[in-house]
Amino acid sequence: MEFAAYDLDDGIYDEMLQPNGEPREHSRLLYETLCRLSSEEIGNIQERVTRSFSNEGISFTVYGDAEANERIIPVDCLPRILPADEWKHLEIGLTQRLAALNRFLDDVYGEARIIGDGVIPADVVRGCPQYRSEMCGVSVPHGTWVAVCGTDLVRTNQGFQVLEDNLRVPSGVSYMIANRKVVKTSLRRLYRSSRVRGVEHYGRLLQETLRELSPSGRKDPCIALLTPGVYNSAFYEHMFLAREIGAELVEGRDLLVNGGFVYMRTTTGLRRVDVVYRRVDDDFLDPLVFREDSLLGVPGLIHAYKLGNVAVVNAPGTGIADDKSVYAYVPDMIRYYLGEEPILGNVQTHLCRRPEELEYTLDNLENLVVKRVGESGGYGMLVGPHSTPEERDTYAKQVRANPADFISQPVLPLSRAPCLIEGRPEPRHVDLRPFVLHGTRTRLVPGAFCRVALRRGSLVVNSSQGGGGKDLWVLEA
Amino acid sequence: MLSRSAQGLYWMGRYLERAQHLCRLLQLQVEALVDRPVREIHLGWSRIYGALNRQPPFGGIQFDRRDNYTLADSYTLAGDLTFERSNPDSVWNCFALGRENARQMRHRISAEMWICLNLAYLRIQKLNIENIWKTSPENFYAETVEDIHTFAGVAATTMYRDEGWHFMQLGHSIERAQHSAALFLSQIATARLYRDSPDGDCTALLRLYHAFDAYDRKHSVEIQPHQVLDLLATDPLLPNSLCRSLDSAAAELAAIPQGPSATGSAAASRLAGRVQALIRHEWPDREDREAMLRQIGEHCRSLHDQIMAAYIDYSVEAPPVH
Numbered sequence: 001m002e003f004a005a006y007d008l009d010d011g012i013y014d015e016m017l018q019p020n021g022e023p024r025e026h027s028r029l030l031y032e033t034l035c036r037l038s039s040e041e042i043g044n045i046q047e048r049v050t051r052s053f054s055n056e057g058i059s060f061t062v063y064g065d066a067e068a069n070e071r072i073i074p075v076d077c078l079p080r081i082l083p084a085d086e087w088k089h090l091e092i093g094l095t096q097r098l099a100a101l102n103r104f105l106d107d108v109y110g111e112a113r114i115i116g117d118g119v120i121p122a123d124v125v126r127g128c129p130q131y132r133s134e135m136c137g138v139s140v141p142h143g144t145w146v147a148v149c150g151t152d153l154v155r156t157n158q159g160f161q162v163l164e165d166n167l168r169v170p171s172g173v174s175y176m177i178a179n180r181k182v183v184k185t186s187l188r189r190l191y192r193s194s195r196v197r198g199v200e201h202y203g204r205l206l207q208e209t210l211r212e213l214s215p216s217g218r219k220d221p222c223i224a225l226l227t228p229g230v231y232n233s234a235f236y237e238h239m240f241l242a243r244e245i246g247a248e249l250v251e252g253r254d255l256l257v258n259g260g261f262v263y264m265r266t267t268t269g270l271r272r273v274d275v276v277y278r279r280v281d282d283d284f285l286d287p288l289v290f291r292e293d294s295l296l297g298v299p300g301l302i303h304a305y306k307l308g309n310v311a312v313v314n315a316p317g318t319g320i321a322d323d324k325s326v327y328a329y330v331p332d333m334i335r336y337y338l339g340e341e342p343i344l345g346n347v348q349t350h351l352c353r354r355p356e357e358l359e360y361t362l363d364n365l366e367n368l369v370v371k372r373v374g375e376s377g378g379y380g381m382l383v384g385p386h387s388t389p390e391e392r393d394t395y396a397k398q399v400r401a402n403p404a405d406f407i408s409q410p411v412l413p414l415s416r417a418p419c420l421i422e423g424r425p426e427p428r429h430v431d432l433r434p435f436v437l438h439g440t441r442t443r444l445v446p447g448a449f450c451r452v453a454l455r456r457g458s459l460v461v462n463s464s465q466g467g468g469g470k471d472l473w474v475l476e477a
Numbered sequence: 478m479l480s481r482s483a484q485g486l487y488w489m490g491r492y493l494e495r496a497q498h499l500c501r502l503l504q505l506q507v508e509a510l511v512d513r514p515v516r517e518i519h520l521g522w523s524r525i526y527g528a529l530n531r532q533p534p535f536g537g538i539q540f541d542r543r544d545n546y547t548l549a550d551s552y553t554l555a556g557d558l559t560f561e562r563s564n565p566d567s568v569w570n571c572f573a574l575g576r577e578n579a580r581q582m583r584h585r586i587s588a589e590m591w592i593c594l595n596l597a598y599l600r601i602q603k604l605n606i607e608n609i610w611k612t613s614p615e616n617f618y619a620e621t622v623e624d625i626h627t628f629a630g631v632a633a634t635t636m637y638r639d640e641g642w643h644f645m646q647l648g649h650s651i652e653r654a655q656h657s658a659a660l661f662l663s664q665i666a667t668a669r670l671y672r673d674s675p676d677g678d679c680t681a682l683l684r685l686y687h688a689f690d691a692y693d694r695k696h697s698v699e700i701q702p703h704q705v706l707d708l709l710a711t712d713p714l715l716p717n718s719l720c721r722s723l724d725s726a727a728a729e730l731a732a733i734p735q736g737p738s739a740t741g742s743a744a745a746s747r748l749a750g751r752v753q754a755l756i757r758h759e760w761p762d763r764e765d766r767e768a769m770l771r772q773i774g775e776h777c778r779s780l781h782d783q784i785m786a787a788y789i790d791y792s793v794e795a796p797p798v799h
Binding site: 054055056057230239240242243248249250251253254256258264265266267268269270 | 479482483581583591592595599735793
């Protein structure tokens with residue numbers, strides 16, 4: 001395998017190679033191994049990796065695509081490598097960020113000091129579609145609103161930045177583990193020699209976290225993973241995690257609330273549930289409190305939760321903290337609650353709710369990424385440089401009609417990593433989503449779901465938009 | 478165990494057994510196309526459609542056609558029973574539904590079981606009647622049966638013997654018993670139609686149940702239809718006999734802990750015992766085989782309903798809580 005024709009760009013950080021074409025020190029072993037492999041050998045490895053995903057049915061449903069009910073998530077066999085010191089930096093930064101976000105949630109649904117002190121405007125918080133007034137005054141166990149956080153990080157020549165926080169039902173961790181399982185056995189000698197830190201214990205850490213959040217006095221808590229069902233895009237992950245943490249995989253119809261307690265229907269009768277690890281959005285959780293037409297939720301769940309008889313993880317209402325407008329204030333939250341400077345910075349964000357930033361956005365649409373604050377998964381966004389004038393005109397009208405629904409960010413030169421494309425290494429843009437857990441303390445596995453924009457030149461890494469995955473190797477110190 | 482999980486595993490067992498049973502029937506039938514007389518081929522199709530209680534796509538099987546029609550009809554009939562998406566009992570649909578139940582219950586079966594089933598599904602998914610008919614369609618049926626046997630073997634060596642296992646086996650056993658009862662009834666009815674067939678094509682039935690050797694040992698090489706039926710219904714040593722399927726259903730049910738209502742579980746247990754006793758103790762003394770087989774089929778359907786009521790769809794007005 002040759003890197004002679006590999007395209008390097010001074011303006012874009014390459015995860016494996018330096019601008020002079022030499023491998024970065026932590027990637028040298030990988031680079032040398034790849035150089036020794038023939039095209040046929042590396043092709044066989046890729047084929048094995050792809051076949052393994054297909055055989056195991058590791059899928060991601062793409063909505064609106066009838067043919068892709070069980071779309072196999074594409075995976076690239078070349079790992080991305082992070083040295084120990086870079087990971088350490090991320091670990092500290094992510095821990096800090098989640099601590100501030102949990103404090104923020106406890107505050108805005110409580111005394112709302114941060115609003116009173118003028119750090120964040122009241123309308124940004126209370127006008128946010130994810131704000132749940134029903135959660136005001138609710139005391140969550142250990143102040144942990146967000147127990148499972150998936151933070152999207154990107155790297156440019158200026159270093160790592162947080163692209164967004166996913167605090168509701170972040171997905172992707174199963175692909176992280178699946179990628180590892182197949183890539184490490186496909187590159188076994190390299191893996192052994194590289195001294196890579198394991199990620200396979202994620203299920204144990206998640207289980208420990210969930211147990212810490214169970215109502216007090218329950219010695220052997222019963223955990224249920226609540227899924228919207230088999231048609232959900234991340235159903236594979238729900239099934240995978242249920243197995244990993246020894247939980248029952250339940251749908252709303254399997255649960256009921258009686259006397260303020262939550263039960264699931266088992267073959268021997270009703271069994272009390274102590275922790276609901278929900279992968280259902282707030283809106284659908286409880287038709288008595290949120291959307292009354294929801295068939296996915298459990299009537300009375302929020303009542304039982306407020307009584308302290310069941311833990312719901314992540315807590316309802318956490319979406320306020322990963323709203324794309326609120327995101328702009330996270331560095332201020334870190335300073336406000338923790339008295340520290342943010343270790344991981346944000347991407348510069350223009351809030352279209354502010355008149356001058358709206359005008360700036362509209363004047364520079366062709367150079368910006370514009371996102372709807374309430375959307376995720378890469379839906380509803382405009383990537384300026386890749387859009388047509390007609391698309392920009394249409395989008396501009398929408399932004400002008402509801403400015404508060406939009407934010408804009410500069411088009412970031414996301415770092416690239418080599419991917420095997422038609423038998424050759426070609427650079428593709430990547431990000432990474434590490435998963436941070438917090439019950440009574442913070443836990444992280446040293447790894448992440450590394451997402452790849454597989455289309456040449458594309459910056460969109462989302463699985464729902466045709467993105468794929470890569471294994472991320474964090475090296476031992 | 479979550480009721481819905483138990484239900485999923487139960488149906489997985491049923492659908493895979495259904496797919497296997499139909500594959501075996503079709504394998505023997507398409508083998509017969511090579512060298513058996515036309516009437517025997519007609520008899521075979523009649524028996525299969527009768528057992529499935531389904532009308533052939535063109536409204537009936539014609540008796541007096543020449544060879545070329547028989548082969549053309551067979552292609553249509555095999556297509557209807559193998560890949561037809563609108564036929565809920567086609568091999569493809571049964572296999573796909575078995576696999577879909579497994580997909581939804583992947584956390585309840587072993588990883589090896591899932592991969593085994595998924596690989597088979599990926600193979601079948603690409604095929605249609607045209608592909609398999611070009612060479613030797615019997616190979617397709619044999620391979621599918623082999624896949625399901627492999628799955629059963631992998632399950633036997635890798636699956637935890639909890640309730641999930643018992644529900645899966647229960648579904649498998651009830652399905653097999655129901656199929657056997659329906660097939661024997663269809664055999665009797667078909668033999669009545671084709672009176673000139675020397676043994677009512679019982680040879681095919683013996684092959685279907687892998688029962689040639691057992692028959693030889695017990696009787697002689699001369700095939701007597703009533704002896705064949707008795708053997709397939711009552712021999713407790715024959716792996717797929719009706720008697721053994723019912724024994725197995727009763728044993729699996731007994732291994733499942735009592736449901737939320739003691740009376741509901743007891744009623745299902747009693748019924749399983751009753752139908753077991755019917756074949757073991759009453760069959761030898763009764764002449765009216767058809768009535769008995771109908772009764773067994775009805776009991777199997779009731780047993781299914783009682784199991785669902787006792788463990789899956791029970792009322793939660795006064796539930797025991799643990």
